[in-house]
Amino acid sequence: MSQKTPALLVLADGSVFRGTSIGAPGRTVGEVVFNTAMTGYQEILTDPSYVGQVVTFTCPHIGNTGTNLEDAESRRVFAAGLVIRDLPLLESNWRSSESLPAFLARHGLVAIADIDTRRLTRILRTAGAQNGCIASAENGLLDDEAVKAALEAARAAPAMAGQDLAKAVTCSERYDWTGALWSLGAGYGAGATPRFHVVAYDFGVKHNILRHLAERGCRVTVVPAQTTAAEALALKPDGVFLSNGPGDPEPCTYAIEAIGAIVDSGMPTFGICLGHQLLGLASGARTVKMKFGHHGANHPVQDLDTKRVYITSQNHGFAVDEATLPGNARATHRSLFDGSLQGIERTDRPAFSFQGHPEASPGPREMSYLFDRFVAMMDKRNA
């Protein structure tokens, strides 16, 4: 950029950061969360789970690989804002088709660079996630008035707890998904010949989940979050998938109700992230809001059955409280970071779920065996 536009980040606690605008002009508010992943910023910005959240990366250089036409996890950018330490002058990657600033401007995302993201992360770790406001100053003026206005905007933003955001990001109509996983040189594949029909609840689904299902021979019908159990079962699926998504799971009463009925019908059910929390709620457990959540790509999780440790991708601010698990559900995975519950399984029905992201994108792909488990469950039902 020839002329730098100054910008501000103000947290609800009054912390002020001054930097440079690198995205769309204007102002944005949201819950500020930090992500420790060192790759995958394009996937993260397009992950619907980040709706209403301003994302900061602890990794200092963001934008090195530009952006491309393949690495999107949904139809558009969902994050509410982006905060980074340093934007490189050049990108260096053979797949890059657009620089990060051009991508941000085209998607209307307000973003700030040149701020001390380590200080910001420390504040979020200590005080917990909180709302913040990024404001760019096209007139070049970042005076007390601007700071005050940004602080007011940050404080006026709604809290994440209690918000049903799944409803806001879900698809408006049912659609069929095609397309399998990406590989070097070949791009996205076509997947295996369908053997199963999966109904996928879209609470803010990441495309890579759907690609994993297609890769394993699933014909996927994606349905809106508010689809009832009767409507879903009427599609005669072999299994039901509950997607990731943003916000607080508790207000999603319509989904909790539908999931309860679907699981009770004996339908193989698999949930990820928000889908995991909803399965927990539908099974009678409770969820809690975490202090600053898990957002990164290096989280060790132990499979409690095999004792194997997996490095996983994580992105959640709420968790199922293990102490509230009912008698017909058991813990299958636990975080080695903080001991929090990472996976559950119903003992009376073919239903299980995982808090982290087995679909990766971004992050390690070690947990993809969970998709195989889901397929095996459908195989067993159809046998």
Next chain:
Amino acid sequence: MPKRTDIKSILIIGAGPIVIGQACEFDYSGAQACKALRDEGYRVILVNSNPATIMTDPDMADVTYIEPITWRMVEKIIERERPEALLPTMGGQTALNCALDLARHGVLEKYGVEMIGAKKEAIDKAEDREKFKLAMAKIGLESARSALAHSLEEELQVQASVGFPTIVRPSFTLGGAGGGIAYNKEEFTAICERGLEASPTKELLIEESVIGWKEFEMEVVRDKADNCIIICSIENLDPMGVHTGDSITVAPAQTLTDKEYQIMRDASIACLREIGVETGGSNVQFAINPADGRMLIIEMNPRVSRSSALASKATGFPIAKIAAKLSVGYTLDELANEITGGATPASFEPTIDYVVTKVPASPSRSSRSPTTASPRR
């Protein structure tokens, strides 16, 4: 899994003299290993020909031999000290070659010494370029087009199939000594002649050139239970063709998208499993064509390497220390992660909020040394 109690004393082989291109990386790894194993109550016997190292300080090992690192000398030490185990992965290529010699000459069998960290088969598979290439093909990883040659006739035949520039790599030499890049036939025959002489097995690998490609390294740690973690990725600012020791290197890798990075991550873990490095740290190197992303696996070191020292410094994860503990039976989830002061287990993949850059310095370059950097040192 708890630590092994069937072994009481462990022999560690050091790296010998520090040569140009090395700093004191192997002193660092050897010293860490001595400390870690003594802390666990093992009797540590150390052999290193270089007295100017920290690891040969009197209080580092229980017994220290400052003797030449040859299999005959080490045999005498084994005869006298009767260690139950030999840890060959801390002293670079020197230690690894010596351990292989000991195994080949039946010394380890004769005295009932078990190689821990990496077994003979794994070292062989990783070090023998042809076996390595086959092993990688088996798990779907592409290597540069190449073939072995043992004579001038074979050399020319292979060269014709890979074109210029051509890489010549003698087998089993330290830091690729005796090899080089040839841009024409005269250079090629000269390098081959020199290389054959340098190779203990009189063998050369003649290879497709990937000069100018992006160069990456992955530092991987694996435990007995098959838990694998990446400690750090490293990207060379200087492309393939410039030795890592001469290159400016950056950690973590900066120009891979997540999809490409994960492919490399999975490939490096698959490589460790296929080679059969049971426990400890390894270094896996890749080249990527900047034009289309084609990824080739270049080589792997089934031991703590010089890059491990950089990765340890860069992340705070003490690779040599952890590798030593893994070699006696611990698993990653049983060891404390020092970065977080023990708050999390070592089965954690470091993520860093800074970028580490290594810039080489060459204070001892004499006027007669070549002025261009090359894969030969």
